[in-house]
Each structure stands twice: as C-alpha cells, then as structure tokens.
Amino acid sequence: MKDELLAAIPELREIENEILRDQCVSAFLDAMHIAGRTPAELAEMPFTLLISPCSISFVDHTRRVTRTALAIAEVLADNWQGEDAMEFDRDILLATALLHDVGKILEYEREPGGNWRKSECGKLLRHPVSGAGICMKWGLPDRVVHGVMYHSHEGDGNRATLEAVIVNHADFLNFEPLKLKYG
Numbered sequence: 475m476k477d478e479l480l481a482a483i484p485e486l487r488e489i490e491n492e493i494l495r496d497q498c499v500s501a502f503l504d505a506m507h508i509a510g511r512t513p514a515e516l517a518e519m520p521f522t523l524l525i526s527p528c529s530i531s532f533v534d535h536t537r538r539v540t541r542t543a544l545a546i547a548e549v550l551a552d553n554w555q556g557e558d559a560m561e562f563d564r565d566i567l568l569a570t571a572l573l574h575d576v577g578k579i580l581e582y583e584r585e586p587g588g589n590w591r592k593s594e595c596g597k598l599l600r601h602p603v604s605g606a607g608i609c610m611k612w613g614l615p616d617r618v619v620h621g622v623m624y625h626s627h628e629g630d631g632n633r634a635t636l637e638a639v640i641v642n643h644a645d646f647l648n649f650e651p652l653k654l655k656y657g
C-alpha cells in the first residue's frame with residue numbers, strides 16, 4: 475500500500491527529512507485504513523462535493539496544491555530576499571500541502587450506487603479537524619498540524635505561519651476558479 479501511495483503522490487518523496495516523510499506516509503495510510511480506501515480509490519474520489527460532477531480527484535488536487543504552494547513560496551522568497559517574514563521551510567510546506575486534505579479521506583464515502591457523499595464522520599467533523607487529529611496521532615510537528623487545521627475557513631484570522639498562509643491560498647487557487655466555471 476505504501477508503494478502505491480508513493481506512486482500516486484510522488485511529491486511525498488520530496489520531503490527531505492526522513493522522519494517527517496514517514497510521518498506523512500503513516501498519516502495517509504492510517505486515514506486510508508480507517509476509511510477502507512486504496513490509493514486507486516483516492517484517484518477516483520472527487521476533491522470536493524461542492525462542484526458536481528467533479529472530475530478532479532483527491533490525488534490530483536493534493537498534487538496541484540502542493541506544486542502551487544511550492545511555486546508561490548519560491549517566488550516570494552526570490553522577490554523578498556533578506557526578508558525573514560518570507561523565508562519558508564520547504565519540508566514543513568511540503569508536509570502541510572500534502573496533508574492539508576488528508577481528513578477528506580474520512581469525510582467522504584461512496585454511496586451504494588458509487589457516487590460520493592459525506593460520511594457520518596464528515597457530517598460531524600470537517601476535514602481540517604479530522605486531518606489535524608490524524609496528524610497529531612502520527613506526531614507531525616505542530617507547524618504542520620496548524621497548517622492542516624487552519625487551511626480552510628476555520629483558519630480565517632487564525633493562521634500563524636507563512637506555510638499555513640501559502641497553503642490556504644494554494645488550496646483556494648485550485649478551487650475557486652473551478653467553482654466559478656463549473657460549480
């Protein structure tokens with residue numbers, strides 16, 4: 475299962491710190507185990523139920539948000555050389571972007587007919603909450619838990635790190651234009 479996950483989301487391999495990389499993989503595998511999902515199903519599961527039908531999968535979205543976040547961070551660092559406020563931690567950014575929606579694995583489930591809907595867990599705990607819980611369970615650094623917990627509306631007014639701010643924007647850049655056109 476681990477090899478399938480790494481093949482589906484190769485950006486996980488870009489995390490240089492081995493402990494952090496393993497914690498990220500464990501968090502994904504745990505969420506998949508709890509929900510009974512395979513990596514192949516994550517490549518079918520829509521990344522949102524707010525656009526229907528949605529042809530963009532959880533895997534596609536996670537990878538796009540990660541690449542968008544890295545691109546934003548690199549441009550900021552280049553534009554603001556010497557400014558500490560714009561210096562980012564690449565591993566923390568990667569882990570936060572890769573895990574920001576890990577809770578969606580618990581938030582969505584398949585209906586008997588094959589369509590996707592909110593799970594019982596998802597009706598009570600939105601994915602930032604369940605995702606942060608999974609991240610804490612696997613010992614991810616507080617900066618990553620923070621970015622996962624506050625990447626969406628729950629974080630408005632509460633984001634306290636550059637990495638969390640970047641992932642929030644990268645996420646919505648990969649959602650709002652699609653919602654405008656197809657939502």
Ligand SMILES: [Fe+2]
Nearest residue numbers: 539574575645
């Ligand atoms: Fe997202």
